[in-house]
Amino acid sequence: MYNKETQIIDEIMQLMVNKALTSGQKLPSENALAKKHNVPRMTVRNALTTLEERGYIYSVQGKGRFVKEKSMQIELHLTGKKSFTDKMEQLGYDLTTKNICCEKINYDEKMYRRLQADKDDSVYKIGRLRWIDDEPMAIHYSFVHAARFPSIAGDGPNITSMFAYYRKQGYHDFTSQKNVLSVTFPTEYEQKLLSCKRMVPLILVESDCLDADSKQVLEHTKILYRSDTFKYDISMDA
Known part of the structure; x- marks a missing residue:
């Protein structure tokens, strides 16, 4: 069974695949995601950090995290x-x-x-x-x-x-x-x-x-x- 961190990563990735989250769109806040998944905020932060390290999202200080524009293929x-x-x-x-x-x-x-x-x-x-x-x-x-x-x-x-x-x-x-x-x-x-x-x-x-x-x-x-x-x-x- 997946742990909560992996579940959050997979859910956000699926939203991107389904175009429910598109380039430049802001992700829900850490607090909102923590409440939705009933997990500590640190669990959400670790999941989002993983997505950022993989190049799928980026953060703007004081504004939140956003879906990264897809690179040219x-x-x-x-x-x-x-x-x-x-x-x-x-x-x-x-x-x-x-x-x-x-x-x-x-x-x-x-x-x-x-x-x-x-x-x-x-x-x-x-x-x-x-x-x-x-x-x-x-x-x-x-x-x-x-x-x-x-x-x-x-x-x-x-x-x-x-x-x-x-x-x-x-x-x-x-x-x-x-x-x-x-x-x-x-x-x-x-x-x-x-x-x-x-x-x-x-x-x-x-x-x-x-x-x-x-x-x-x-x-x-x-x-x-x-x-x-x-x-x-x-x-x-x-």
Whole structure:
């Protein structure tokens, strides 16, 4: 049997699904909900805090809690030969990318093996934060073997598109392999970057990007997508 806190969460969620509560509408007060469910006010507060952490409602000091406007839902192919930049531009979205890091990583056996790097080699992580229509949506991390791209340490801080960088290095056609999808939750740092709460799930997609001609692994990629802003197409023909 559900506890009272879960019952309150489920009831409010059902009202949202049925459109009885819509974007911008004010929720009943903590006192009203406590009286309705015959529970202490703290039980109601915990339920509402959970809904706020999940990104369904927001609070305004002195005014109460309101239903959050639903974020845009972008249909995204998780596989394929096009870069994220190319996909978003093709769909007509206003994409902005900011480079957030370029750093040499410590030895990681799994990562080095995927990049065909020896233990004494250098591997760099290039991070980019993606905004779509001025809303932060995703964090992209690319792990690159410095022996394959000797100038990556100097070039890395200025890279906003890895595919554009690879084209300048003489690679033009790309493919992917070992696409793995999982669910995670944002760290405090990722919450700040993505402007999301700690209980908003993130979709983590990991894959290897290869040069289509030589089949050389150019990078290992880890991408964190906000789950409340994307719909995912996992068909292989994108």
